[in-house]
Amino acid sequence: MGKTISGDRLKIFFFECARKSFWELGLNDQAIIEYIANVLTAFAHTDQLYRLQTPSGRRLDSVVEMLSARAAPPASGTPQPPVLREREMRKYVGDYTLFMSGLFRSYIEKTGVLDYYVQEGRRSYWQVSEFDLARYQTGFLLFQELSKNFEYYSGALDYMCKAYFTTGPGKNPFDQFLRQVEGWMKDNLSDN
Numbered sequence: 001m002g003k004t005i006s007g008d009r010l011k012i013f014f015f016e017c018a019r020k021s022f023w024e025l026g027l028n029d030q031a032i033i034e035y036i037a038n039v040l041t042a043f044a045h046t047d048q049l050y051r052l053q054t055p056s057g058r059r060l061d062s063v064v065e066m067l068s069a070r071a072a073p074p075a076s077g078t079p080q081p082p083v084l085r086e087r088e089m090r091k092y093v094g095d096y097t098l099f100m101s102g103l104f105r106s107y108i109e110k111t112g113v114l115d116y117y118v119q120e121g122r123r124s125y126w127q128v129s130e131f132d133l134a135r136y137q138t139g140f141l142l143f144q145e146l147s148k149n150f151e152y153y154s155g156a157l158d159y160m161c162k163a164y165f166t167t168g169p170g171k172n173p174f175d176q177f178l179r180q181v182e183g184w185m186k187d188n189l190s191d192n
């Protein structure tokens with residue numbers, strides 16, 4: 001995007017879009033809406049959406065590749081215990097599959113992997129909940145909810161995308177999405 005949009009403004013924007021869309025569909029869980037707004041905010045930046053890379057620097061955009069690379073140590077930062085690396089990978093895969101199957105559903109359907117994304121997203125979030133439960137982390141219920149109702153939340157994001165972020169025919173949906181987010185931000189949020 002040409003002009004950098006602050007993370008706080010972007011999060012507020014996505015929170016309001018998700019809240020309104022989810023409310024229209026009867027989904028009113030505030031914690032889920034906030035979590036999804038955080039995912040949308042993070043993944044609006046392509047460096048976060050495609051943060052996993054091969055050792056040669058190629059971005060991983062295939063869930064199968066992501067899962068096969070999960071045993072590899074992180075490229076940078078402090079080393080983590082294998083359990084925490086696995087939890088982080090599973091959380092990322094859950095977030096990635098939710099984001100892609102929700103906002104870019106038609107693209108995912110064209111590639112024939114929508115069912116796989118739903119299954120893997122559900123499985124990944126459930127595993128995160130199990131990791132958190134085993135470590136006595138309080139957030140495990142959120143991930144259980146995301147797992148159990150993954151398809152509903154993915155569908156709600158698809159609805160949100162259709163209601164607020166329609167793409168033109170023949171346009172690249174990823175570039176179009178980012179341009180529309182920038183336009184909505186300019187039109188709907190003040191500079192305060």
